[in-house]
Amino acid sequence: MKLRCSQNRGETPRLAEGNKMATKEEIVEKLALAVENYKLKDAVAAANEAVEAGVDPVYAINEGLVKGMNIVGEKFAEHKVFLPHVLTASKALYGGLDILLPLIPKAAEGDVKTAVAAVVQGDVHDIGKNILKTLLTAGGYLVTDLGKDVPPETIVEAVKTGNTQVLCMSTLMTPTMEEMANTIGLLKDSGCRGNCTVTIGGPPTSPSFAESIGADHRDKNAQDAVAWIKANA
């Protein structure tokens, strides 16, 4: 996550004298490798090691967990690894984040962009949404995950209360595409459509469908969607 780091990342300080304790760089490398190698236990262990050694959690997340997840994401985009790998890597990512995120001072979160992700009402297929959430988290966003089968009212309420900058909706099924239109309509009615960028995804959707329902963007996969969000939202 691109949070403000409280320590000078340009330095390469050692944590202890001698060779017994790992350097900060070695610890973040362990974090990256744990995610890249899909190892939840290793990610948790490295995150705990980072805490014990006093490594800035932002540094550990950015240069460790996120770096590893980005490598997996790139391999997924190139069809070098597939869904089981991405899901297992994301489990390792979140294992590390669970330990490191609570340690970040609130002040450092001030500039962080926020997003809401949801599978629309009537649909329970959430793998695509979960991958997007993972990559968007790795891309520096604080993501509120509303889950699957989410009514428009719940999505709009989350957007309003969270001062959300990006809303990501997905569906795998044609019949539930209309719920995206319903949600955007409710966003407009509630007066908060203009406050956030709305992007949609899922195989049956298309750019023309996005345009027709008043969404800002539609992308064909999570990686490209995150790239677009980072560049445009």
Added chain:
Amino acid sequence: MVTEMNSLERVEASLADEKVDRLSTFPLACGVCRRLLGDGTTLYRDWATDPHVFSSSFIESRKRYGADFVGGMMDLSVIASDLGADVRMNDQNTPFVDGHNIRTLEDYERLEIPEIGSGRAGVLIEGTRQYAEALGREAFCSTFIEGPLLALSQTAGAEQLFMDMFTDPRPIHKALRLITEYESGIVEEFSRIDGLSAIFWNYLWGNYSCLSDSEYAEFEADVYAKELNDLTRRNGLAVAVHNCADLPHLDTQIRGFKASVYSHAYYPQVHRSLTASEMIDKGYCDDCLVAGQIDPQIFMRGTVEETLGTVRDLCQNVKTSLCKRGLNSRYTISTGCEIPPGLGCRMDNIQAMVDAVRLYGNMYRWTYRSPIE
């Protein structure tokens, strides 16, 4: 000169790549056909649980639209329900799993299968029997069932299953073996139905957005799907494969499975998705009747004129490509994914799709003038 054929003759000729009067057509109109019954207020939950309601909708659809294929897809949670997953039935929406019953690796080994015919599969079998016996002499009647990996993903949740595949595949294989045994019994039941010609196996997870060749081979293609396909053929039914995912494993599912019919969706936004012409050009129709690829969105958002125009363009592309490839008829005009079954579906567009194939799918005679040219 090919004389006018009835639907069954047309499809059987297409399966053999013989000359036909016109291209065959297969709108995947399933749940939406409940709206053709009575005063149009039949609930989805009744359609999906009552064999008579289920079958009556396909019989009425055949009478109303006259499509060549009849394909009784209920939903993707039939087998998962029989394995103990909670399925939510709605008034106007497709039933779906809203409570998985596998949470640990041990749970895969605790799965139990019901007696054949006692669960939701029993409703599917009986409903299929009723429409196949009524329509099997005039149309190509088929049924749909979830493949073992799809059934298990519905039971466990796809995300959980995929991670467990990576962590420890042994209990997953035990569960897949059990599901294959259950589905073998269902195949035997289907084989006793007079008028039924094919089983569509929904092998959804054979797609490159989710699984590699080796993963798909291990968890479905080389073992469980192979057994079920062989059993289907041994029981005198055609092996049809349905996959509405993007980037399907075409070589495995068409060539490897030796499918007689292959139904698939087309996502133009997805890089490497093949158009109908590309499917034909690359030889996927050489030995298989491929069914595609009208975007189901058009049934929600398009006009009759737009539907006619879309089908006209597809027919023209298909006919040109078949001719170039030296084929006669191995492509059927279909939606590749279920026509949206909700109340927003424009029923006139289903009629327009079938009418357009009659108009523009004509192969050797031209007796109609286009209403939109």
